[in-house]
């Protein structure tokens with residue numbers, strides 16, 4: 093008898109999925125906190141309609157993270173929603189890993205088509221600006237240099253926001 | 267240097283040259299259809315171009331399902347929905363666009379609503395929203411600029427909200443594009459000039475923006491050479507068939523380039539001026555191109571320097587020391603701009619284009635929310651955009 097051919101069930105990238113999941117939680121809380129304390133993010137979010145839902149999602153099955161504007165404030169909503177007004181999709185786990193760990197910035201990720209957007213592009217642009225600001229609050233300058241086209245200066249006021257976001261924002265979502 | 271990763275896709279069959287249009291029925295037959303709707307505009311009809319299209323169907327055994335020639339310059343979701351009704355009423359089975367970017371993008375919109383079996387285009391705004399197979403779609407461009415015959419994008423106005431909607435999907439590509447010199451020969455000088463500068467800006471932005479790649483570079487490079495050699499000729503003597511054919515080919519190549527590598531701030535600013543002040547797209551491109559090249563120079567000097575070869579020619583390139591090539595490229599773009607101003611009055615700045623100064627702020631705000639800005643090499647925030655606009659106002 094010849095060789096037998098059978099279907100193959102692919103394995104699971106549990107480690108990368110776990111990392112992506114954790115980073116999305118950190119990002120979500122930082123976003124909620126940033127929208128409260130950082131004037132730039134605050135200004136962007138103030139232009140979004142009440143009830144606006146933003147999702148960051150890894151195709152095809154997650155992990156994912158949702159943000160929702162409730163009573164004028166941006167809230168981290170975990171995995172509560174699977175669809176929103178603006179959905180940023182990573183094409184696969186490897187794409188998400190590159191962006192979330194963070195090895196490449198959002199501009200490069202969009203240019204390389206590793207991330208796609210569903211929804212109004214103007215909101216996607218605003219969301220990307222917020223994300224870029226958030227990166228400067230979460231990471232040191234030498235990392236941001238690799239991720240952003242231009243690293244904005246960090247005056248004392250911004251530095252305080254950075255401390256707040258990291259000390260109480262990420263752990264407690266405040 | 268290769269980008270760490272890129273994608274390239276261009277599935278459009280190109281027919282170019284003498285009597286290319288007469289192959290239209292054959293191509294439709296190959297696509298298994300025989301009753302197309304033709305989507306066009308009044309300017310195209312007035313230029314006498316529809317008679318060539320009709321003649322191509324003579325003795326072909328096919329039926330022209332309907333001719334819709336009322337696409338307005340600022341095409342809208344309402345027009346798209348209206349055309350879809352005409353399509354269904356006449357039992358059409360394919361779409362043929364005849365015109366510039368306006369009828370072509372409108373036809374893409376019609377293809378969306380027909381193929382998705384919807385009566386509302388707005389449901390499909392954004393990227394990769396389409397799932398169903400599309401109707402056979404053929405494009406016959408009558409301007410040489412947008413490259414829309416080989417792009418995956420369409421820009422259509424939302425009549426209710428008065429904003430431009432963007433659609434992008436690999437399903438939006440036409441099946442066939444027909445470049446027949448007869449179809450662009452009637453373009454008046456100022457439209458030839460403006461649309462030609464649109465093509466040049468596609469090629470130059472594609473060559474310098476974030477997702478440039480070896481394939482898009484090759485298309486862009488070749489397009490720039492043809493544009494620089496032929497655009498002034500086509501403006502000066504509209505009947506120069508060789509110049510017309512060259513421009514049509516260049517525009518298509520530039521389209522294939524930017525559809526894959528995307529463009530940057532020149533288009534972000536141009537879309538915004540277009541939406542707010544209704545100045546033609548190509549005119550805006552001509553104004554912003556040199557300024558955009560200059561703005562990004564810090565990061566793109568090497569690429570802009572390379573462009574001196576196709577833009578200025580071999581002699582110009584070799585005699586210029588390496589470190590001065592980029593600056594020289596920009597000077598030549600300015601010269602071309604001035605040349606077109608002298609030939610047909612194509613505006614050199616926003617003031618000449620009739621843009622009111624008090625609109626600059628809203629243009630800047632719109633520009634930073636335009637998706638193409640993502641692919642610009644350098645950051646441009648609202649303040650930067652204001653500076654650029656002020657420079658473009660009276661340059």
Ligand SMILES: NC(=O)c1ccc[n+]([C@@H]2O[C@H](COP(=O)([O-])OP(=O)(O)OC[C@H]3O[C@@H](n4cnc5c(N)ncnc54)[C@H](O)[C@@H]3O)[C@@H](O)[C@H]2O)c1
Nearest residue numbers: 309310313366367368408409412414417419449450452453
């Ligand atoms: N989808 C894309 O990739 C893409 C790219 C760039 C621009 N665009 C869109 O394209 C539109 C602009 O297109 P355009 O610049 O080709 O202009 P257009 O289609 O609006 O045409 C301009 C004018 O020229 C006339 N005209 C066209 N061909 C003619 C001919 N051969 N002889 C005489 N008159 C002729 C038309 O009747 C019209 O009055 C804009 O809406 C822009 O947003 C789309």
Ligand SMILES: [Fe+2]
Nearest residue numbers: 412464468547
């Ligand atoms: Fe363009």
